[in-house]
Amino acid sequence: MKRVAILVSGGGSNMVRLVESMTGDHPARAVMVGSNDPQAGGLAKAADMGIETFAVDHRPFRGDRPAFEAALRERIDAARPDILCLAGFMRILTAGFIQAYEGRMLNIHPSLLPKYKGLHTHERALEAGDAWHGCTVHEVTAELDDGPILGQARVPVEPGDTPDTLAARVLTMEHRLYPAVLRRFADGDRSRLDL
Numbered sequence: 600m601k602r603v604a605i606l607v608s609g610g611g612s613n614m615v616r617l618v619e620s621m622t623g624d625h626p627a628r629a630v631m632v633g634s635n636d637p638q639a640g641g642l643a644k645a646a647d648m649g650i651e652t653f654a655v656d657h658r659p660f661r662g663d664r665p666a667f668e669a670a671l672r673e674r675i676d677a678a679r680p681d682i683l684c685l686a687g688f689m690r691i692l693t694a695g696f697i698q699a700y701e702g703r704m705l706n707i708h709p710s711l712l713p714k715y716k717g718l719h720t721h722e723r724a725l726e727a728g729d730a731w732h733g734c735t736v737h738e739v740t741a742e743l744d745d746g747p748i749l750g751q752a753r754v755p756v757e758p759g760d761t762p763d764t765l766a767a768r769v770l771t772m773e774h775r776l777y778p779a780v781l782r783r784f785a786d787g788d789r790s791r792l793d794l
């Protein structure tokens with residue numbers, strides 16, 4: 600059985616879907632949910648589901664990213680995860696941290712990568728007049744939002760869409776894509792999935 604740790608910064612809706620998916624004959628189980636924000640809604644949701652949680656508040660570290668990441672790693676490694684899933688984790692990670700989990704760290708990003716790395720993806724897709732938008736699950740490598748793509752899901756951009764309506768449509772697909780990709784990844788399948 601693979602052990603999965605999940606990092607969140609916000610409400611954690613993707614985390615909830617991941618945790619809920621890991622039951623029965625699934626090859627993995629969620630063992631830990633962590634956050635850089637002690638108030639993150641996702642932590643309470645994880646605790647409600649009986650998952651161990653932790654927070655390492657990034658603010659007291661005042662820009663000392665290596666020290667923040669060392670504290671984060673200590674908590675993560677205590678759970679001995681085989682796979683680390685970023686699910687709305689909004690801190691940039693340094694190459695040192697990424698190296699520690701290389702080949703076993705996944706991220707979900709709300710765009711059809713390689714388009715729109717970084718923030719404000721829905722606004723940028725609308726500004727560009729794109730007909731299609733979506734989300735991507737990829738392996739995390741040292742370059743931001745750039746690792747090998749494990750899966751993508753597309754949604755149409757509808758007339759009259761705002762960033763919020765488009766984000767909601769994409770999020771629905773994130774909730775399908777991430778559990779599906781994680782299951783395949785936990786089974787050792789790194790081939791690309793398109794929904």
Ligand code: GAR
Nearest residue numbers: 609610611612613614687707708709
């Ligand atoms: C999701 O849309 C996820 O793709 C995005 O944050 C949201 C988290 O929602 N992640 C990023 O933008 C990463 N750069 P959630 O907390 O409800 O899962």
